[in-house]
Amino acid sequence: MACRAAQPPSLSRWAGWRTSSAFIGRDVTGIRQTRSMTMDASGASISAVRAARLAAQGLDDGFDSPASAVERLVCLQAQDLAAAKWVLGARVAGTTEATIDTAIDERELLRSWPMRGTLHFVAPEMLRPILSLTAARLMQRAAKTHRDEGIDDEVHAVARRVAVHELEGGRAATRDELQAAWTAAGIDTTGQRGYHLIWRLANEGLLCCGPVETRARQRFVLLDEWSPRRSDEPEDADEILGRLFAAYARGHGPVTVRDFAWWTGLTLTLARVAQAAAGDAVIPFDAERFVAADAPSAPTAGAPVEPTGRHVLASFDEYFLGYGDRTAFCSDVDALRVVPGKNGLFLPILVADGEVVGTWRRAPERRGTTSIEVKRFRGRPAVSGFRPAFTRWAAFWSTELGEITTG
Template sequence: MTPTPAQLRTLRLAAQGIAVPGTSPTGAVERMTAVQGQDLGQVLWAIGVRTPGATRDDVCAAFDRGELVRSWPMRGTLHAVRPDDLRLLLSLTAERTLRSIARRATELGIDQPLLDRARDTTVAALSGGRALVRDELFDEYRAAGIDPTAGRGYHLLLQLSQEGLVAWGPTARVGQGLVLLDEWAPALTEVPDRDEALRRVLLGYLRGRGPATEADAASWTKLPLGDLRRARAAAGDTVEDLGGGLLALADRPTTGGTPTGHLLPGFDEYLLGYADRSAQLDPEHADRVVPGANGMFLPMAVVRGRVVGTWKRTERASGAAVTVTPFAELDDTSVRALEAAAARYARFLDAPVAFGVVEATSR
């Protein structure tokens, strides 16, 4: 029987591992295959919310140990990912990503000789296990006669990342250091052939997001729908058809036993992991989460699987303040559930967090 919207939300929360105890930061990311992470602070909490009891320092330590990196495994968007899963994804997506950014590379004056010079400069600067933050590496580019301004340096890094050459590794005072991927985190497994890689990626996608459709998976990976259908066929009875086009792992996790309120970061996979987000977010409120459809997803307040508002963090002399702006008036039970979520966020920050809810406002 096809899940109802309420059942779908419950199943997806369980698959996403939100507030589900018993895993590590690395284990949480492995479960998800990749976690969208163009904003470092947001992705640290995206991992933390899936690792109850872990602190921000615990999540940073997984990057510092080389268990996790950030790179562009698909859609030209930064994600947190295990190094071997990054290699797996790039084996499927890199060629398509490079084609999609070729025109912009030409506009920036990036030709093969310039890319070769950037590659040589990057290897020379980072060899021997060195890690440089972006501006330090761009200084090396300038010394080699490469102008990194106007987005050129960032675009060169994006291209080199598709070769599996560089990734963002250990945390720094501000941001992360860039490293040579194979030096920083040598491969532990071989990249399989394409059909097996497709099967693994689909299973990984469903493990962290199911139930979902083939169209959802295609949107997330930006792979052709035909590839996802091949992956579905290869997966056999490890994947179950729930009706309505919804697929889930046959051995999906049980539901229940977790909190009902959550404060999710901006760009969280609970929303961005799907092409059709209507089960989690009423389309009527979509522009409250993405104001002006500008691509910037605000942090979300979630109760019983529904996005019920947004929230923001304000720094204070001691700790922080979390303020929820609901789409409509919240009942006392929902407020208490979100207050409990703020307490979990305080444990993650290892700092006091004051919690408040402002009056719901109309559009």
């Protein structure tokens, strides 16, 4: 796997903190479905939660650039690079795949392994701070696997030296090229060993994904050369926790402390510290959830607001994946349809008025035309209502939308 940008977004909106002082094992889907779909245990109307989240995630009015989308969301899962491009495309009107590729190549957003042991797009100024919170725990959890793969301290040290030698001076390399260099240095990279070495070096802040190579791949670069450390990057753990909780609430809110623990992979104890450290940068939405004090739209829990819109979203989209408890927008039965194998592989979703109402897949392109097959949940909104959103999706990928069928 090759890894697959304009001044980075400012931290000024996160200034003025009131502070107090890595990956947890959990169900791979993160699904915890327990509540009523009209009014939840916290007393919030489901409609108000949906409307606020659509606004926070930029699915109502959208963002003006990929960089501003990532600045708001901070981190968004991106192990599938092509899918992650559409996560941004769905939120930035008029974009194409080339727009996202340019943002990546110009270093307006980074892609690495900052949380939950998987790839994410991340705001450049927050990658190192987040790794300072998550990496040690992730490394600890991976230690046995690395021992079993024969990746000891000596192998790691050699791999690190070789990577620096191959990449320094602004160079970039594919996974195959890095592995070839390691093999030449006497390191066994068969099986998953090469991947584990790359993952470890990225979690140490040495490597990150750099220039786009293909639709689904990037080349690897040295993080400090590709995106030099900024003087305003926070270093104090409590300050980082507070900033991260406030940023999560801003881009995903309303959210609970448990949602934050799921999203970051941090312990619930640290999640509580983060909420306290955020201070008055967050405000209560209801008995359990918080929103950012400067949220784009923060209706109260009981406000008479109705979520609207039809959205065609990618697999692993933050609207579904960004919460530990997905009750507010997807029933337990339907959530299992989104992750049918319970294996962490999420299907692309359809969202109507803030609710997940189906999944979809693209057919192979034929003669420049791409058809879509939709699976609605229990006769939910007609497929015709999603045609404008699918037309926008097709334009993003520079293809012509063909037939939309219901499977």
